[in-house]
Amino acid sequence: MTQNASSKKIIDLPCSQKTNDDDVAQNHPDNYFRRDFVKYLAVAIPIMNLPLSSGVNATTKPERRPPQAGDRLTYFQKSKRGQIIKLSDLKELDKPLLVVPFDVENNVVKDGSRYNQILLQKLPSELLSAETKKRSDQGVIAYSAICTHAGCPVTGWVADEKNYMCPCHQSVFNPKDSGVVVSGPATRGLPAIGLKIEADEIILTNTFNSWIGFGKRPK
Template sequence: MRDKEFACRCCNANPDNRRGFIAGAVAALVAVGSALRPSTALAAGDAIRDAAPQPGDFLTWQAKSKRGPHLTLDDLKMNARQLVALPVDPASGTVRDGSRFNQIMLTRLDTGELDEATLARSAEGVVAYSAMCTHDACPVSSWDGDTRQYVCPCHQSRFDATAGGNLVSGPAYRPLPALPLRLSGNGELVVDAPFTARVGGGR
């Protein structure tokens, strides 16, 4: 009986206390819900990171220790092993590193070695291709400078960098998707159009 009387005194005898208690409880529930629900800004940031390279994107180093500066023509040596880069959203400065399928191989070649279609997609001889093999989506990390061919170390598929990433040999199913580039007024490498084909393994 005393417990019942005590409850009545708390709830009914002092309405201000009751209203304060209810308001506090509601505020606590709202706070918990906000903490459990991702913010709109966070979700938008993830969408930018996951998105494939977009026209207008800059490029930066894949290695986190080097990220920040936009890659320029001068960052690539002629006929050197491919440099792996990631696209950068120009509006937010966010690096699109949410998917490994966003990794891009860059190689600088003599423009006279490129076929017509590859030359048109290059930025003064800098060609760009997906770094994922079209066989099993392994990273294409090897380079044969004598033949100007990319080599996948997993199953030895070879792709011609001078001819649109065409498949030369191996179990891969199709050419490497190419990424058209252009140069900005400051000599920075810029994505000019989306990948020419689906990125990843399979036919």
């Protein structure tokens, strides 16, 4: 029997909107999402209908360049940003981490565009579809944290179903099967990004397999 969204066990991740009090909010999980999500709605929603070229393709500054092969990953959390995330930092079936790419060759954290925000998680390999396994290593998967319906941050983790949920309009995505849409108004799955594990480090092998954002595909 299908569960109603109201009865699902949903864990909210920290909102992707940057704030100056990230570290303080980290100690108050009950208030973190509510406060920062309101800030996100006030700041991010008004610019969502700008051409996608204003976000994804704004590569003149190194911190705004999209993820690419060879990048590592670091925490989005301000107090830990710059620390390279290792396989040993991830616990299987923990809620996904919000992370951003780290160009180690040039020592640049690519946190200048919210389109670079990524959901990183370790799931049991046997739960992953064949297509998802091609982009993962040892059960580690990575997806865009930007909802394909209206551009909101995907911050919900439906623990019992092992799915992601966007809090804006309740679009649900299946990370075990290429990020496909399970329910809700989104019509396109979350873009995925390939990775590999070397010496405990998580290394990106390419960029996203689809365009980031919502609305019409950018030209």
